[in-house]
Amino acid sequence: MSSAFYLIRKDFVLIKRMLLLFIPYYMIMGYTVMDQYTMFTLFPAMLLLINGCTLDVQQNNQRFLVSLPLQRQDIVRAKYLALFPYALLSFCCTLVLYAAAFALGKIDTPPAWREIALMLLLFLVLASLYLPLHYWLGQKGTQIVNFIFIMLIMLNVSAFNKLLEWFPAAGEWIATGSADHVLPVILLILACMILIYASYLISSRIFIKKDI
Amino acid sequence: MSHCIEMKQISKDYDRFQLHQVNLGIQEGYITGLIGPNGAGKTTLIRMMMGMVHPDKGEVKLFGEEDQLKLSRNKARIGYVSDENIYYEQLTVKQMKKVLAPFYDRWDEDTYQKYEAQFKLPPGKKIKDLSKGMKIKFSLAVALSHGADLLIMDEPTSGLDPVFRRELLDLLSEHIQDERKTILFSTHNTTDLDRIADYIVFINDGRIIFHEMKEALAEQYVLVKGGKELLDRDVRRMFVGVRENAHGFEGLAKERSDVERFFQDNAICETPTLEEIMYFTVKGSAVHV
Numbered sequence: 001m002s003s004a005f006y007l008i009r010k011d012f013v014l015i016k017r018m019l020l021l022f023i024p025y026y027m028i029m030g031y032t033v034m035d036q037y038t039m040f041t042l043f044p045a046m047l048l049l050i051n052g053c054t055l056d057v058q059q060n061n062q063r064f065l066v067s068l069p070l071q072r073q074d075i076v077r078a079k080y081l082a083l084f085p086y087a088l089l090s091f092c093c094t095l096v097l098y099a100a101a102f103a104l105g106k107i108d109t110p111p112a113w114r115e116i117a118l119m120l121l122l123f124l125v126l127a128s129l130y131l132p133l134h135y136w137l138g139q140k141g142t143q144i145v146n147f148i149f150i151m152l153i154m155l156n157v158s159a160f161n162k163l164l165e166w167f168p169a170a171g172e173w174i175a176t177g178s179a180d181h182v183l184p185v186i187l188l189i190l191a192c193m194i195l196i197y198a199s200y201l202i203s204s205r206i207f208i209k210k211d212i
Numbered sequence: 213m214s215h216c217i218e219m220k221q222i223s224k225d226y227d228r229f230q231l232h233q234v235n236l237g238i239q240e241g242y243i244t245g246l247i248g249p250n251g252a253g254k255t256t257l258i259r260m261m262m263g264m265v266h267p268d269k270g271e272v273k274l275f276g277e278e279d280q281l282k283l284s285r286n287k288a289r290i291g292y293v294s295d296e297n298i299y300y301e302q303l304t305v306k307q308m309k310k311v312l313a314p315f316y317d318r319w320d321e322d323t324y325q326k327y328e329a330q331f332k333l334p335p336g337k338k339i340k341d342l343s344k345g346m347k348i349k350f351s352l353a354v355a356l357s358h359g360a361d362l363l364i365m366d367e368p369t370s371g372l373d374p375v376f377r378r379e380l381l382d383l384l385s386e387h388i389q390d391e392r393k394t395i396l397f398s399t400h401n402t403t404d405l406d407r408i409a410d411y412i413v414f415i416n417d418g419r420i421i422f423h424e425m426k427e428a429l430a431e432q433y434v435l436v437k438g439g440k441e442l443l444d445r446d447v448r449r450m451f452v453g454v455r456e457n458a459h460g461f462e463g464l465a466k467e468r469s470d471v472e473r474f475f476q477d478n479a480i481c482e483t484p485t486l487e488e489i490m491y492f493t494v495k496g497s498a499v500h501v
Contacts, residue, residue: 010311013311055300059297061300063259064298066262067294068312069315069316070315072284212265
């Protein structure tokens with residue numbers, strides 16, 4: 001487990017510079033589309049994941065990882081465990097954005113906790129799709145996969161609204177948090193966890209067999 | 213004699229290259245040189261030892277272990293110096309050291325600091341701004357700082373200036389004074405191995421041509437120099453490879469004592485260098501200048 005901690009720390013050392021870029025981004029985007037601040041929950045987490053993964057496949061860096069006294073599963077597991085600090089960081093960014101919006105008088109309602117939670121789940125779902133592709137395609141396919149996923153994040157606002165049209169119950173749950181809808185929420189979380197675990201198994205299987 | 217690396221019946225197929233049922237054992241306590249021309253399969257073999265490339269067939273044992281879990285733990289006992297940079301180029305030397313040190317239980321910070329000073333490694337400089345020689349020095353400092361029992365080095369001397377090249381060879385000779393330490397050293401520059409290697413593994417076109425003690429090679433092989441009139445079809449068959457020019461021929465032959473007896477005073481018989489053995493073996497009898 002300690003190896004996972006050091007691998008995640010390594011990712012944060014690598015993406016440190018990118019974290020600094022978030023500050024101006026949030027200042028600009030937060031001011032222009034502040035009424036939809038929850039949409040920004042997904043963006044930093046996904047961008048950190050993509051950046052962390054891309055840096056691993058550039059310049060033969062996966063060879064460095066494989067040369068360490070670790071099993072390949074450990075390396076993959078650390079990438080999946082890193083989703084949680086990324087999600088936490090994203091969550092914190094969203095709260096900061098909310099606080100700024102509240103202070104500026106743009107928002108006078110309490111934070112949209114359920115919507116934020118849904119965004120975090122959406123991040124885990126997207127990461128579950130991204131990581132097996134990352135391990136499968138490696139350096140050659142990374143740029144294409146990154147482009148597709150960044151486009152997906154950019155489109156998430158309209159996609160999310162569309163999703164709410166298709167599933168009105170979800171919209172109702174976000175608005176009211178009615179207890180009638182607890183079961184679907186639990187099922188959704190369970191499905192998400194199963195998806196992450198399945199994704200981890202697939203990524204491990206791909207990476208274990210891969211020539212680096 | 214114990215082996216710290218054993219490869220049995222290793223095969224690997226690529227589009228334009230194959231490793232053919234390679235059997236190889238690296239003896240503990242010695243310096244083994246892996247030689248061969250570019251594209252012979254040296255790097256592929258080393259990457260298999262490091263678990264980076266998987267063989268299609270055969271098995272690789274590190275320190276007697278084949279089990280994947282123990283194999284990966286045993287990598288802590290290996291210091292790996294790659295022919296290309298494998299470190300994160302955007303990090304500084306200091307950051308990179310901080311990233312990798314916690315993975316090694318036997319990491320010795322004092323030893324690292326000693327090598328950092330000896331190699332004049334600038335801690336604040338980014339890896340991407342280091343010259344190739346400095347990158348190799350950093351790899352070496354890392355490899356020597358975690359108490360590795362086995363150093364695996366893929367073309368470590370390429371890109372090094374002659375002064376550090378000598379220093380490196382001295383350092384390796386010093387390192388091997390501890391009889392538990394082993395070094396595997398791949399190169400196509402055979403003069404490095406003439407100086408320090410105990411064993412030579414020669415690989416060509418994905419096949420191990422020989423794996424011998426360096427001294428034994430001098431007893432086996434002979435380089436014959438003589439006039440062209442000595443060459444007929446039967447004589448040519450004695451040679452591993454022949455090189456002809458306007459003045460005569462040079463040929464590499466095995467079975468030294470038989471060949472010396474055959475030519476007696478009619479030709480000059482010399483001990484070939486590793487480079488000559490490699491050259492004539494690779495080019496075979498088709499070499500004509």
